[in-house]
Amino acid sequence: MTQHSWPLAAWGGWAALIAALLLAYGLAAWRGRWPKWRAAVFGLGCLLTLVSAWGLHNPLASMTSYTIALMSMGQIVSPLLLLGIPPAVRARWHAPPHAWWSLWLLDAWVAAAVFVIVTLGINLPGVFNTALANALFSGPIGLLLLISGLMFWAQLLAGSTSLSARWIAGVYGWLGSLPMMIIAAVWVWSAQVLYTPYLDVLCLWNLSPLDDQHYAGLVMFAPGLPLQLRAAWLLIMPEGSTSAAPSP
């Protein structure tokens, strides 16, 4: 009686997106003779996008698996896709003919605002529950997290960043990760189930809904770690003589 999974068209959309990404990347990498390890990293990012999409397709099955998919999309896939592109190429995004979009998407202020609003917004019951009512809603939510993750991580990597110094990027990354950590803490330590549709289902692995929520909070801590480590790296490691912005 409820829509708990994706129709074929939704799967087709994700497959088409990944195919388009791979095609565009393959052409650019071939022309620019980009290092093979970067191609491998980008390919891994695409593979994880598919795996994450699989985790998104049935949000009501388990809050933990749904959170793994969402966090993976925003915090694992995003940096992998960006690292697949050389910093010099990412730097060219700031100049014409890319300036029209990079002016907005690669602006540190805009990226921070989008990242924080998306992180907090999608966890509000009114938004979160949409995907629990109809699994189709989880697709756009995953895509939104991927885009916000790409925008935020771009500020922590050389070339794509708009920030002028490593320590600023470090503080920026650390502050940006705080909302995620706060939500994770709320989930872990909450004494009641926050998204009540989970009360009506048997969760995977026979977890109770409250345990499921606690594990989802722990899961949110884990994929948040790369962001925190990257921020710490930028803060702790000394600036190089030629390096004003973060690298790689």
Place this chain on the structure above:
Amino acid sequence: MRDAASANEAGAVRQSRRGGWKASALRAAIVSLALLAALYAWSRLQPHGAALHGSVLQPLPAPAFTGFTDTQGRVFSWRQQRGHVVLVFFGYTHCPDVCPLTLAALAQSLQRLGALRQRVRVVFVTLDPQRDNLPVLRAYLDDFLPDAIGLRGSPAAVAASARQWDISWRRVDTGAGAYWIDHTAAVTLVSPDGRLLLRYGYGQLTHPAWLADDLRHILEP
């Protein structure tokens, strides 16, 4: 490293081209407002009822109770329920735990409604027609919700109806002719226009305010 160095050179001219922090702050404010509006619209355009505490169902017409009669011996008709929210629960009177707890929880929620209580009806469908004859059913419901409608049908009608309402159940023999029934403990909410709207597992009924809030939301849109 050369990549990083050339990337950083590009960064040097970036700030001036972008117009400084004031232009960035303005862009961030515009995007923030747009994103907040989009999230608000998203939460408003969601499937009807997704902001409620129950689990949202596809709004199909409520299945008919073919072959059932109520405790007065009358045939149940959805047409007679139009304008009322109907809460449908499948259970049995010998149930030791979840049925009485669910009915008690429903009673607590309905007490909070005040005048709106008149626009909510409860339908209890017995999964045990063998032991739950109509007087037994009536007496059982009177202990919890005197105005609840008790429905009883033949075993075949019960099996067909449970399937239609997505209720799974099985008889568990405990010896000496005794048995209990394992069954889905879910309350289905049917909207005033006779369509499936929400479903509540027992866990969603433990806070009486949740169902009461949902009912107010539906009856006072």
